[in-house]
Structure formats: structure tokens, C-alpha cells
Amino acid sequence: MVEDKPAENTSSKSALKKEAKKAEKAAKKAEHKQTTSGSQEIVKEEVDVSIGKYGNLPVIKSENKNINRKFITVNELNKKLSNQIVWVRARLHTSRSRGKQCFIVLRQKEFTIQALLSVSDAVSKAMVKFSSSIPKESILDVEARVSEVPNSIASCSQQDVELVVTQLWVVSQSAPQLPLQIEDASRPEKAEEEGLNVRVNQDTRLDNRILDLRTPTNQAIYRLEAGVCRLFRDALTKKGFVEIHTPKIISAASEGGANVFTVSYFKGSAYLAQSPQLYKQMAIAADFEKVFTVGAVFRAEDSNTHRHLTEFTGLDLEMAFHYHYHEVMLTIGNLFTEIFKGLSDQLQNEISIINQQYPAEPFTFLDPPLVLEFNEGRKMLAEIGVEVGEEEDLSTPTEKLLGRLVKAKFDTDFYILDKFPLAVRPFYTMPDPNNPKASNSYDMFMRGEEILSGAQRIHDPVFLTERAKHHEIDVSKIAAYIDAFKYGCPPHAGGGIGLERVVMLYLGLDNIRKTSMFPRDPKRLTP
Numbered sequence: 001m002v003e004d005k006p007a008e009n010t011s012s013k014s015a016l017k018k019e020a021k022k023a024e025k026a027a028k029k030a031e032h033k034q035t036t037s038g039s040q041e042i043v044k045e046e047v048d049v050s051i052g053k054y055g056n057l058p059v060i061k062s063e064n065k066n067i068n069r070k071f072i073t074v075n076e077l078n079k080k081l082s083n084q085i086v087w088v089r090a091r092l093h094t095s096r097s098r099g100k101q102c103f104i105v106l107r108q109k110e111f112t113i114q115a116l117l118s119v120s121d122a123v124s125k126a127m128v129k130f131s132s133s134i135p136k137e138s139i140l141d142v143e144a145r146v147s148e149v150p151n152s153i154a155s156c157s158q159q160d161v162e163l164v165v166t167q168l169w170v171v172s173q174s175a176p177q178l179p180l181q182i183e184d185a186s187r188p189e190k191a192e193e194e195g196l197n198v199r200v201n202q203d204t205r206l207d208n209r210i211l212d213l214r215t216p217t218n219q220a221i222y223r224l225e226a227g228v229c230r231l232f233r234d235a236l237t238k239k240g241f242v243e244i245h246t247p248k249i250i251s252a253a254s255e256g257g258a259n260v261f262t263v264s265y266f267k268g269s270a271y272l273a274q275s276p277q278l279y280k281q282m283a284i285a286a287d288f289e290k291v292f293t294v295g296a297v298f299r300a301e302d303s304n305t306h307r308h309l310t311e312f313t314g315l316d317l318e319m320a321f322h323y324h325y326h327e328v329m330l331t332i333g334n335l336f337t338e339i340f341k342g343l344s345d346q347l348q349n350e351i352s353i354i355n356q357q358y359p360a361e362p363f364t365f366l367d368p369p370l371v372l373e374f375n376e377g378r379k380m381l382a383e384i385g386v387e388v389g390e391e392e393d394l395s396t397p398t399e400k401l402l403g404r405l406v407k408a409k410f411d412t413d414f415y416i417l418d419k420f421p422l423a424v425r426p427f428y429t430m431p432d433p434n435n436p437k438a439s440n441s442y443d444m445f446m447r448g449e450e451i452l453s454g455a456q457r458i459h460d461p462v463f464l465t466e467r468a469k470h471h472e473i474d475v476s477k478i479a480a481y482i483d484a485f486k487y488g489c490p491p492h493a494g495g496g497i498g499l500e501r502v503v504m505l506y507l508g509l510d511n512i513r514k515t516s517m518f519p520r521d522p523k524r525l526t527p
Contacts, residue, residue, distance in 0.1 A: 050127035056170045057141070069141075074108040077158050081146040088113075088142045088163070089171065091214070093182065097132035104131060105156060106142065106163070107182075110216035110353055112156040115144060115163035122166060131165070137174035137182070137211070143167035157216075179208045186215045188357050202513060209518060209527050217357040220350035221515060224343065225503045227350075229294060231342040232315050232497075235335050241290040241317065246279035248272060248296060252477040259300045261310075272298035275496055277428075278481045280318035281457055285489040292317040297496070302522050305396075306511045307449060307501055311520040315502075318457075318494035325430070325440045325456035328493035332454065333369040333416050336444065340365050340414070343506065351507070360508025363413050363447075370406070370415040374438070377417055380405050391437055393424040396449075403448015413505075418442045420455075427471040428464060430456040440493070446505035454495025461485040 093107035100119035144163035205212040261272040297314035321327040422439040432438035441455030503515040513519040
């Protein structure tokens with residue numbers, strides 16, 4: 001006989017089940033509450049404390065001229081400004097993210113400074129992350145506190161301070177992919193010996209010239225080039241010269257040669273000026289006495305060399321004299337001396353920057369400059385077995401060889417070679433009265449390469465016509481030029497200088513394209 005279970009056992013089980021369900025429900029509720037509370041805490045932690053202090057600015061359209069921010073240049077940042085808040089506009093040179101920090105280098109022309117963003121009560125993770133994602137070469141507006149650093153920052157021009165960033169705005173964003181890296185384009189030539197083989201070749205540089213021109217070296221090169229122009233103008237202005245501006249579209253080849261660019265001129269043709277030569281002389285005939293001009297010169301020569309361009313900047317001058325063309329020749333020689341002294345005194349920082357990438361021997365010169373006659377140069381060459389004919393011009397290799405001989409004997413990188421053969425000079429050159437094979441003409445050289453060709457000009461119209469016919473020049477095409485001397489013209493001389501070549505040789509560079517901002521040669525018409 002089976003005994004019945006007590007009724008209280010059944011009801012006890014039911015109560016236990018209810019209690020278990022109740023406990024489970026309470027546990028789930030507690031878990032949900034804890035999860036919700038945790039989420040709220042996470043949300044609270046991720047609130048961006050830097051909102052309004054970083055981001056991309058809208059395109060500046062000059063709609064607001066009341067933004068009162070005083071910007072400081074990178075080269076002015078030093079210990080004297082320690083703990084001051086400053087605004088800087090510069091390019092993002094490099095960036096490096098590390099944990100809760102981002103180190104960036106800002107570049108302005110040839111000057112650089114390190115800046116730091118670090119997660120803090122004022123700088124959020126989001127701001128640091130944003131800064132690390134900005135493409136290099138973007139233009140930034142940065143507000144920061146200037147801070148002294150315990151150890152010198154060797155990789156930047158401003159080595160004693162850094163910027164602790166409080167605001168960071170992108171003014172103009174660069175494309176993320178760069179065709180060349182500024183660091184590679186700035187690498188010293190000697191670095192190859194040290195195992196750094198990354199190089200940017202010349203065509204890549206010129207094809208992407210805007211980027212290439214941003215390197216500290218290029219910034220310094222064109223600052224120095226501007227210095228040559230300024231010193232040229234200043235020195236001549238002090239001597240009573242007048243700056244003039246001559247036509248670049250002319251009716252006949254200015255030097256009587258065939259190497260000119262022909263341009264369509266309404267129903268006829270004209271030429272781009274090879275030189276301001278004829279017009280400088282006309283200005284002398286018009287009683288200006290001393291003139292100079294700075295402007296483009298065009299040469300349609302298929303010369304693919306290290307020192308030739310089809311368009312370059314000419315620094316030209318012309319001067320009346322009393323009785324001897326040496327009055328002019330020595331004025332020009334002393335002009336170069338003044339320019340060299342001015343570069344050394346005023347642009348030493350630029351020279352130093354350029355030499356870091358392109359090392360060269362310092363440029364040497366004598367004061368007053370060395371003057372040799374052409375036949376003296378011939379004798380120096382003959383002494384080492386190199387013969388140059390009495391009526392021959394110097395070839396480029398012979399020029400360089402003579403330059404080395406002059407340097408070894410006289411310790412100068414600049415000299416004047418006088419009395420060139422008449423046969424190799426233009427029709428308007430005055431013959432030497434004492435030697436029918438020579439002329440009253442001169443070339444000037446830097447590091448063994450010609451940088452100026454000049455002479456006494458023929459100022460008598462009858463004699464000028466005779467010499468033009470001797471050179472088989474159609475005098476009808478230069479009638480206006482010859483007529484300029486019909487009404488009396490003082491004796492005069494002058495010369496033309498190639499600006500880019502002067503800068504190239506002064507700095508000891510290997511190619512003129514390094515000193516032409518946008519070079520033109522037989523193979524390049526862009527950018």
C-alpha cells in the first residue's frame with residue numbers, strides 16, 4: 001500500500017520556484033541597471049572637452065575682417081616668449097602619434113618648430129586623434145603656449161622651445177598622397193655616403209615644382225637670388241645709373257644671329273629679344289649716360305647643358321665713358337665685388353642653409369678684381385699643353401681649365417679676361433685700335449665659367465654700317481638702331497649678366513635649373 005505524500009510538500013516546491021523566479025528577475029534587473037549605469041559613465045568619459053578648439057575651417061572668403069588674432073612667425077619663437085600664448089600659421093611638416101600624445105613639426109619657409117598635443121583636461125583624445133590624421137603639407141592655424149625644452153631639439157630650426165597646442169585648425173588641407181616628400185627633397189648630397197639612398201631626381205622636382213620649392217634650401221636659394229638683384233640695383237643706383245625697361249618684342253634679331261624665337265605679330269612676324277643691347281645703346285644716345293635693366297632674355301638655342309636656358313633673367317647695364325672703355329669694364333668688375341661682399345654680409349644664413357644640402361667651397365674674390373688679357377690666358381693654357389688660336393673663342397672645357405689655373409695662381413674665383421678676338425664678337429663691338437685681330441671686349445668669369453660678356457660698342461653710324469655688312473647683316477632691318485647714332489652719341493660700353501648663372505656659380509651648384517624658379521629649356525615648357 002502506497003502512502004500519499006503530504007500536501008505541504010507540493011506547496012513547498014511551488015513556493016521555491018516562485019522565489020527562484022523572483023531572484024532571477026531581481027538579478028536581471030540589477031544587471032541591467034549596472035549595465036545602464038556603466039554606459040552612462042562611458043558616455044560621460046567620452047564627452048569631447050576640446051569641442052570648438054580644433055577642426056577644419058571653412059574656405060576663407062574674406063567675409064570676416066574682425067578676427068583679432070596676432071600671428072607670430074616661426075623664426076621669432078624663442079625662450080623670450082616662454083609661457084606666452086601665441087598664434088602661428090604654418091605647414092604641417094611631419095606628425096608622429098604615440099599613445100595619448102601627438103608630436104607635430106610645423107614649417108614656415110626654412111624655419112621649423114616642434115609642437116605637442118597631449119591628452120589632458122583641456123585636450124581630448126579626439127583632438128589628438130584628429131591632429132594625427134591631418135595630411136602633411138596642410139596649412140594650420142595653431143594656438144599654443146611657448147615652452148622651454150630641457151634638451152635641444154636638433155631636428156628643428158627652433159631648438160630651445162616647443163609649442164604646447166591648445167587650438168588647432170586646418171586652413172587648407174593638402175592631398176593625402178604627395179608625389180615627393182619634402183624630407184627627401186631636402187636631404188644633403190653627402191647623405192648618400194652615410195647610407196641614406198632616398199633621392200628626388202631633377203625631373204621629379206621640376207614636374208612637382210611647387211612642392212620642391214618649399215624645401216628650406218630652395219627658400220634660401222631664391223632669397224639669395226633676390227639679394228643679387230637688390231644689390232645689383234642698389235649699387236648701380238648709388239653710382240647714378242637709371243633703371244630702364246626695354247621691349248621684348250623686336251623687329252630684328254638683336255645680336256644678328258639666327259637663334260631667335262619668331263612670334264606672330266598681327267599680319268607679320270616679330271622676334272623675342274635675345275638681349276636689350278640695342279635699346280640700352282639708344283638710351284645712351286638719348287643722353288641717359290648710365291642705364292641698367294632687369295628683365296627676361298630669350299635664346300632659341302638647342303642647348304641641353306648644365307648652364308643654358310632658353311629664357312633667363314638678364315641684368316644688363318650700359319655706360320658712357322670719356323676716353324677708355326676700361327672706365328666701364330672696371331665699374332662692372334667693382335659692381336661684382338660689391339655684390340659678393342653684400343651676399344657674404346647680408347645673406348650668410350641663407351648661404352649656410354644651402355651649403356647644408358649642397359656643400360661647396362666658399363667663393364673667393366679679389367678687391368680690386370683680377371684683370372688678365374686674352375693672350376695672357378692663352379699663354380697660361382699653352383704652358384700646360386693646351387693651345388688656343390689667336391682668333392679662337394674659348395670652349396666651355398677650356399674656360400673651366402683656365403679658371404682652375406687662375407684659382408691656383410691667384411686664389412680667386414672671379415676674374416676678368418680682356419681683349420677677346422674680334423672674329424668671335426658681335427658686329428657692334430669696337431675693334432682694338434692697336435691689334436686688328438683683337439677687340440675692346442671682355443668676359444667675366446666665376447668658378448671658371450663665363451657670366452658676363454661685354455664690350456665697347458661702335459657709336460659711329462658709318463663705321464657701324466660697315467661692320468654690319470662685314471657680318472652679312474641686312475642693314476635695312478637694323479636701320480632704326482643705326483639711325484640712333486646719326487645725331488651724335490658718346491662713346492660707351494656695357495655688358496649683360498645672367499642672373500641664374502651668377503647664383504649657380506656663386507653657390508657652387510651643378511645645374512642652372514636649381515636657380516631658375518620655373519626653368520625653360522629645349523625640353524621643358526611646364527610648369
